[in-house]
Amino acid sequence: MKKSKPKFSFVFVTILTLLIYSCSEAQTNCNCPTKPPTPTNFVFSKGSDVSWLPQMEATGYTFYDLDGMPKDGLQLLKDRGMNTIRLRVFVNPSNHKINGHCSPTETVALAVRAKNMGMRIMIDFHYSDTWAxxxxxxxxxxxxxxxxxxxxxxVYNHTHDVLTALKTAGITPEWVQIGNEIPSGMLWPEGHIDNWSQLGQLLNKGYEATKAVNSAIKVVVHIDQGNDNGRFRWFFDNIKNNNVKYDVIGMSYYPFWLGSDYTTTILNLENNLKDMVSRYGKEVMVVEVGGDYTLVQNTKDMLTAVINAVKAVPNNKGLGVIYWEPQGEKSWSGYQLNAWQSNGKPSPAIDAFKD
Known part of the structure; x- marks a missing residue:
């Protein structure tokens, strides 16, 4: 005898169908599982601070590609895998070719030029008329x-004015540094670490001005000696205790100034990067790095190691690596840690930034 299906089967299927339909029509009003959002595509930042570039060009310095043909300095860096340009800002600088320039107006002009080449932008506020x-x-x-x-x-007005000028020119930096290498504070004596509370207030004004222009800009607080975990814990514990607001921990890493080869400190750098993310819940970035231009292979190996160390930070919390003035060739700048040859061509060392 043919058995009929239980009557509850039809009722169950009907109810289930109605529930599924209801959820699909009004997911916001039910507890149905939703498709997770598509993650933002992460792009590792590989770049350079090139704030000397306009002065170099203005004094007649010519950049050449490996074939001996003149070429735009920014394009030469982009050809070697760089996608980010970092620019310092002085308040009322002199016209000295090395220690001056970098005025707000000059910074906007160079930022526009970099953006037009498809580069990402970081702005580094020194809050001084010259180096900080x-x-x-x-x-x-x-x-x-x-x-x-x-x-x-x-601090608020200067930061806001520069970022507004950039915005008017069609540029929103991805990152803004409030101060440059500030383990001893900034705007001495008021902002010296002798008074952490006052330093914290000044840093927060830079943060607030940045977010007022665009809340998506990430604010960086930057100190040197990225291999020194004790130094970083001491500094960032103090600013945490003083309620400083920021998004990214920026590091300098110069084995040359540490007086030893990078191989003795690179693991310390990697461990410090990871510890900063774990301890403070922030992203991290090496915003300054450089090696002796005469030690081409060593500098290239060091850069590869630094890039790998930042990429080893879990969950894409290591944002990138920026070389400080690679194009600042020694005969023009007097700077030992550039990455350029005396014939005006890029050093093979920065090929480390290529994919």
Missing amino acids: DPGHQTKPAAWASHTLDELKND
């Missing part, structure tokens, strides 16, 4: 007599 680094954090002359409250306004 661990041993030099001199206030701009126009801010010299200002109180802490006035300096906070200065």
